[in-house]
Amino acid sequence: MSIIKEHDVVPFRNRVKEYAVKIGMSLLNQTKLITGASELVRNMLKYGGGGTVKIEVLSRTRDSGIRLTFEDKGPGIPDVKKAMLDGFTTGNSMGLGLPGTKRLMNEFDIQSEVGKGTTITIIKWKNG
Amino acid sequence: MKNESIKIFQKKKAAILEKWLTLQLEEDGLREDLMSNADLRIQSEELLSSLIDNLSDSNIDQPQSSDFETVIEILSSISISRAKQGYTPRETGSFIYSLKEALLKTLSEEMKDPAALYKQSMTINKTMDSFAIATFETFIKGREEVILRQTDEITEISTPVIQVWDGIVALPIIGTLDSARTQVVMENLLQAIVETESRIAILDISGVPAVDSLVAQHLIKTVSATRLMGAECIISGIRPEIAQTVVHLGIDLSHIITKSTLESALKTSFAMLNLDVTKKQKPKTQHTIN
Amino acid sequence: MGQYLLVTIQVDLYDQLAESLEADLVNMVRKTSAKGVLIDVSSVSIIDSFMGRILGNIAAMSKIMDAETVVVGMQPAVAITLVELGLPLKGVHSALNVERGMELLRSKILQEEETPEEDDNDNTDSTE
Incomplete structure (x- = not known):
């Protein structure tokens, strides 16, 4: 689904929640997933000028999970390593979005190219 | 063919x-x-x-x-x-x-x-x-x-939360505290705080073999989460060797209430709740609250 | 009009709403010269860094206007997620529920003023 304005955030979070409930994710993991997703969506709106999010349900032996792919065509992140550090921010926030989200997820992958945009993929397993 | x-x-x-x-x-x-x-x-x-x-x-x-x-x-x-x-x-x-x-x-x-x-x-x-x-x-x-x-099942049963007094819950941790275990500990502890409306949570780590910086981090997280819920968290059962490693590793636990024994943690809790536990003079030993 | 303000957040707020809450609340503190602000978040399922910042802001702003802020009724899953995210909400007091929050505010205000007459007003808490 596409996220272009702030009002898209809450419906998006509800969608993620629906999927999480469907695969039977625990309340704690649901909360972590949605909070992380919310951070990334906010980043996307603020720095990437909006973008699209893909929600997928994954399954592996004895477990299932949710993968979210955030894609924007914004300015990109010049120094990804630096952006992953706690407390680093270009906006006037606390700089917790990216590193904090990584801590909440099981898997976190970021690809960014200056001038082209940023793609972030996160996975949260049901029992992870 | x-x-x-x-x-x-x-x-x-x-x-x-x-x-x-x-x-x-x-x-x-x-x-x-x-x-x-x-x-x-x-x-x-x-x-x-x-x-x-x-x-x-x-x-x-x-x-x-x-x-x-x-x-x-x-x-x-x-x-x-x-x-x-x-x-x-x-x-x-x-x-x-x-x-x-x-x-x-x-x-x-x-x-x-x-x-x-x-x-x-x-x-x-x-x-x-x-x-x-x-x-x-x-x-x-x-x-x-x-x-x-x-x-x-073991993770489930190895985090028993006990209500030791009205307003006080305790959770003895036995064995290594890894991040998966910390999750379960936190979840159970916070849930117990909500259910019992406790003000104080005691985390007893006498049964934890070693505290490295990772374990300490898990403990600090648990304390922070407890505080967000509006309860205070006391860590008890700090053995001398644990105190030594903690200091040598340069881990700062100063903003956490730590006690060497569960007993002293309990005493501190009573003081915090303004409870006075005294020994009865005559018939037999019994705890009373004023 | 009384000593305390009670705000119950019922829905997941989107950013603008949260920001206007911040502004409204600070205005109310001024208008009612409240000594304490209780924010009930028991029905909030997600607190991300933005929401956390709003709460922190409200606390800090109220503080300089001589009012204490207590966040009450946080869900366990939300608390764990906040800690994992690296956001322990410094400067914000917490309490398990509204009554406990009131108690906490009372004791805070007592400590501060240390005047016996406060006792008389104690039982006349009013809420918004």
């Missing part, structure tokens, strides 16, 4: 089944306590039919062929269920090996030409061995599932 052994198998299917069952019944490992003979016969027959029906010239030496998917599936489900029921690997293995024996015996009875018999036997041997390996693989997977479930 159709492979001779396949023809023999198809013709002698019933005989093979009988041979196989006899072999299985002879086996010491037959577990009549776990499965009746009738069930064994049904299982065996199902597997044998699917094997013989799917055998063809082109796949007889190709156990990986997709034609055998159903065979592998049946084998897997049998060995997984056996693993869960508590069969030993030997018992499960002899199930498939005795089938091989039955097949080879039948071949040797039916085929007169020694050279051809040798060649066919080798082929069958190889194919059946490959099935046996698949059986073991799934057997072990079944066992792993059992272990995994037990691990879950």
Whole structure:
């Protein structure tokens, strides 16, 4: 689904929640997933000028999970390593979005190219 | 020309089944306590039919062929269920090996030409061995599932939250505190705080063998989360060696209330709740609250 | 008009709403010269860094206007997620529920003023 304005955030979070409930994710993991997703969506709106999010349900032996792919065509992140550090921010926030989200997820992958945009993929397993 | 052994198998299917069952019944490992003979016969027959029906010239030496998917599936489900029921690997293995024996015996009875018999036997041997390996693989997977479930159970029971007093909950941690365990500890502790409306949570780490910076971090997280809930968290059971490592590692626990024993943590809690616990003078020792 | 303000957040707020809450609340503190602000978050399922910042802001702003802020009724899953995210909400007091929050505010205000007359007003808490 596409996220272009702030009002898209809450419906998006509800969608993620629906999927999480469907695969039977625990309340704690649901909360972590949605909070992380919310951070990334906010980043996307603020720095990437909006973008699209893909929600997928994954399954592996004895477990299932949710993968979210955030894609924007914004300015990109010049120094990804630096952006992953706690407390680093270009906006006037606390700089917790990216590193904090990584801590909440099981898997976190970021690809960014200056001038082209940023793609972030996160996975949260049901029992992870 | 159709492979001779396949023809023999198809013709002698019933005989093979009988041979196989006899072999299985002879086996010491037959577990009549776990499965009746009738069930064994049904299982065996199902597997044998699917094997013989799917055998063809082109796949007889190709156990990986997709034609055998159903065979592998049946084998897997049998060995997984056996693993869960508590069969030993030997018992499960002899199930498939005795089938091989039955097949080879039948071949040797039916085929007169020694050279051809040798060649066919080798082929069958190889194919059946490959099935046996698949059986073991799934057997072990079944066992792993059992272990995994037990691990879950252990994590569940190893974080008992006890309400020690009105407004005070305690959670003794025994064993290593990794991040998965911390999650369970936090969840249970916070849930208990909500349920008992406690103001104080005591985390006793007497049973934690070592505190490194990672464990300390987990402890600090737990304390922070407790505080967000509006309760205070006391860490007790700090043994001298733990205090030493904590200081040597340069971990800062100064903003956390730490006590060396559960007893002193409890005393502190009473003080925080303005409770006074005294010994009664006369009849017998008993705790009272003013 | 009384000593305390009670705000119950019932829905997941989107950013603008949260920001206007911040502004409204600070205005209310001024208008009612409240000594304490209780924010009930028991029905909030997600607190991300933005929401956390709003809460922190409200606390800090109220503080300089001589009012204490207590966040009450946080869900366990939300608390754990906040900690994992690296956001322990420094400067914000917490309490298990509204009554406890009131108690906490009372004791805070007592400590501060240390005047006996406060006692008289204690039982006349009013809420918004």
